[in-house]
Amino acid sequence: MMQKPQGRPITLATERFVVRSLTPADASDRWCNWSADADVMGPLNVPANRMSKDQLARYIAHHDNDRAYLVGVFTKAMNQHIGFYMIELNKTHATASFNLVIGDKHFWGKGVVNEVRAALLDEFFERRGIEKAYGTPLARNFPAVFNYKAQGWKLEGIMRGQCKSVVDGSRLDQYHFGMLRDEWRARKEAAR
Amino acid sequence: MSAMSTSRKLLAEALAVSEHDLPANPRIGTIEQWDSLAHTRILLALEERIGKPLDPEVAVAIECLEDIARVIERHA
Numbered sequence: 319m320m321q322k323p324q325g326r327p328i329t330l331a332t333e334r335f336v337v338r339s340l341t342p343a344d345a346s347d348r349w350c351n352w353s354a355d356a357d358v359m360g361p362l363n364v365p366a367n368r369m370s371k372d373q374l375a376r377y378i379a380h381h382d383n384d385r386a387y388l389v390g391v392f393t394k395a396m397n398q399h400i401g402f403y404m405i406e407l408n409k410t411h412a413t414a415s416f417n418l419v420i421g422d423k424h425f426w427g428k429g430v431v432n433e434v435r436a437a438l439l440d441e442f443f444e445r446r447g448i449e450k451a452y453g454t455p456l457a458r459n460f461p462a463v464f465n466y467k468a469q470g471w472k473l474e475g476i477m478r479g480q481c482k483s484v485v486d487g488s489r490l491d492q493y494h495f496g497m498l499r500d501e502w503r504a505r506k507e508a509a510r
Numbered sequence: 511m512s513a514m515s516t517s518r519k520l521l522a523e524a525l526a527v528s529e530h531d532l533p534a535n536p537r538i539g540t541i542e543q544w545d546s547l548a549h550t551r552i553l554l555a556l557e558e559r560i561g562k563p564l565d566p567e568v569a570v571a572i573e574c575l576e577d578i579a580r581v582i583e584r585h586a
Contacts, residue, residue: 426547427547457570460546460550460553460569463549464538464545464549465546467570468538473570478566491566
């Protein structure tokens, strides 16, 4: 079988976190527990089903650090894995979609999402050729929506009934938020 | 009670601060306690107050006290 080309793994540090590309060795019982937690998976409209470590390792291995990234968030203090970002690139259009899970509930409401995403936006905009980032949270995922707005992403549209709830089959609305590279640079410049 | 004073009360409770500690027109980014979880509490309290889920156009536009008051007023 032909090996998929592997890109450059990510390794970054923010004030409180280490952010790095995950490998199959990062599959853990802790992470398996997140996959079974409806509070964690519900806002993503993903069914809460416990994954085994083998399943998780295979899922991680699908990410090539070229077009698909799976990036873990680890505390600097304890090297504790608390969540991850899934980032998919469209190189033709120089866009990147951002999705994330903070699995450790102790870190909810602690500003993790935007601290880490700022470092990732710098990385993809300045070193990986991306010109636009976007995210599509469910409209009922209020914390995610707050974070996009607080970080200055632009609301580009509301996709009514875009997907079907895995819980009850109802149609769910999604927002489309976007951030252009120039907007991000201008925002950082204004903050100096 | 006016929509504005109802909104101040709702906001203070969601942010777990006293009404006296709120600035004149608190908004996202100007008050530390208004984080992602507080924002969720605000929107859920607002939905409870008006008795129905917020339309996505309305929910995403809520950024300050006046926005909350406007929703309450519209559903009075």
